[in-house]
Amino acid sequence: MNPEARIIRTLTVRLIPFLILLYLVAFIDRSAVGFAKLHMNADIGLSDMAYGFGAGLFFIGYFIFEVPSNLMLERFGARRWFARILITWGAITVGMAFVQGPYSFYVMRFLLGAAEAGFFPGVLYYITRWFPVRNRGKVLGFFILSQPIALMVTGPLAGWLLGMNGVWGLAGWQWLFMIIGVPAILLAWPTLKILPNTPKDARWLAVADREWLLGELEKDRKEYGQTEHTNPLRALTDRRVLILALLYLPSTLSTYGLGLWLPTLVHQFGGSDLTTGFISAIPYVFGVIGLLLIPRSSDRLNDRYGHLTVLYILGAVGLFLSAWLTVPSLQMAALCLTAFSLFSVTAIFWVLPGRFLSGATAAAGIALINSFGNLGGYIGPFGIGALKEYTGTLSSGLYFLSIVMLSGVLLTWIVYTQLEKKASTARATALRQAS
Numbered sequence: 001m002n003p004e005a006r007i008i009r010t011l012t013v014r015l016i017p018f019l020i021l022l023y024l025v026a027f028i029d030r031s032a033v034g035f036a037k038l039h040m041n042a043d044i045g046l047s048d049m050a051y052g053f054g055a056g057l058f059f060i061g062y063f064i065f066e067v068p069s070n071l072m073l074e075r076f077g078a079r080r081w082f083a084r085i086l087i088t089w090g091a092i093t094v095g096m097a098f099v100q101g102p103y104s105f106y107v108m109r110f111l112l113g114a115a116e117a118g119f120f121p122g123v124l125y126y127i128t129r130w131f132p133v134r135n136r137g138k139v140l141g142f143f144i145l146s147q148p149i150a151l152m153v154t155g156p157l158a159g160w161l162l163g164m165n166g167v168w169g170l171a172g173w174q175w176l177f178m179i180i181g182v183p184a185i186l187l188a189w190p191t192l193k194i195l196p197n198t199p200k201d202a203r204w205l206a207v208a209d210r211e212w213l214l215g216e217l218e219k220d221r222k223e224y225g226q227t228e229h230t231n232p233l234r235a236l237t238d239r240r241v242l243i244l245a246l247l248y249l250p251s252t253l254s255t256y257g258l259g260l261w262l263p264t265l266v267h268q269f270g271g272s273d274l275t276t277g278f279i280s281a282i283p284y285v286f287g288v289i290g291l292l293l294i295p296r297s298s299d300r301l302n303d304r305y306g307h308l309t310v311l312y313i314l315g316a317v318g319l320f321l322s323a324w325l326t327v328p329s330l331q332m333a334a335l336c337l338t339a340f341s342l343f344s345v346t347a348i349f350w351v352l353p354g355r356f357l358s359g360a361t362a363a364a365g366i367a368l369i370n371s372f373g374n375l376g377g378y379i380g381p382f383g384i385g386a387l388k389e390y391t392g393t394l395s396s397g398l399y400f401l402s403i404v405m406l407s408g409v410l411l412t413w414i415v416y417t418q419l420e421k422k423a424s425t426a427r428a429t430a431l432r433q434a435s
Contacts, residue, residue: 052385069118
């Protein structure tokens with residue numbers, strides 16, 4: 001095994017499984033509300049539109065606090081800041097069990113988003129401090145595996161916990177929130193003990209390996225012309241950051257719009273809560289397959305934009321067919337294609353910001369991109385809820401998401417022409433001048 005492969009493998013084994021575990025818990029906590037809805041709505045008096053509005057408020061809290069959170073991560077270090085995030089989001093998830101009506105539901109969803117803000121973009125920024133650009137596609141693919149795995153686990157787990165209805169006088173959806181919130185709190189201590197802030201803090205990394213890694217990260221900074229502003233908040237007005245934020249919006253809008261309504265769609269096929277949970281997990285198996293295959297292909301071919309274009313088209317086709325078809329088995333096949341595409345898009349997309357930004361500027365820029373993208377997490381659930389209430393069917397919402405995915409094709413072309421081609425031209429000019 002050559003030295004680079006050995007070092008990257010060491011970093012991957014040491015860091016990524018634990019980060020996957022943390023984000024697995026985060027994604028279960030944020031997505032379980034889709035299963036709680038099956039009974040919570042009637043218990044606390046939520047309409048479909050009110051549910052969609054409240055489910056989406058998570059992302060408004062996320063949007064507001066994400067950039068400040070990532071800047072705090074840069075100040076306090078990943079280890080301490082991630083532990084703080086874990087404790088607060090776990091406690092608020094437990095508190096979701098005690099909502100009494102629409103307004104308390106709205107408040108708790110907003111607070112959950114505010115508490116969790118910064119974790120996902122913080123991990124993305126953390127990865128840029130450990131892995132060279134050429135290795136990030138596969139590594140991000142591994143990390144984002146936690147999303148579909150979480151949704152695979154959430155379905156059966158939620159179905160089982162909903163079956164605890166009446167135990168100790170609590171509803172099944174209350175048990176669901178209480179039990180899934182505890183692991184986040186318990187993981188705060190291992191986070192403080194296990195996670196190093198930077199390569200310089202990794203005692204398990206040999207001195208020569210650490211020097212090689214820091215040298216490669218410095219080469220990336222020069223080769224890609226990565227920007228680090230004196231004031232990292234200038235990233236918020238950086239044109240490249242704003243264009244990338246637009247590109248990220250279609251995938252988040254579709255991922256969360258579909259994910260938070262999928263249990264309702266599957267429940268319409270018929271069957272118990274447990275059956276709904278298991279069937280809802282099927283599309284995410286294909287999300288895992290996509291993440292194991294597509295980022296590797298993207299790294300091997302050093303191609304991001306061609307892969308994104310194809311994936312956005314496949315996602316649009318899958319969403320359209322899931323609405324147009326009426327046979328449950330065919331609808332499920334279309335949803336599997338959609339999940340395959342959506343999660344692969346996420347992994348490939350997050351290679352792009354690290355090509356242009358570094359240091360604290362990367363922390364602020366990545367947070368802004370994710371915050372803007374997470375507005376899709378508000379628009380998607382609320383838009384589908386409003387369309388369902390207006391038309392009486394979920395199909396209208398799925399058609400809406402299909403159009404959103406097609407817009408990703410246009411935005412991919414815009415990013416390529418406005419950022420990548422210009423960056424390539426600048427690098428070629430600099431090399432000619434140097435020679």
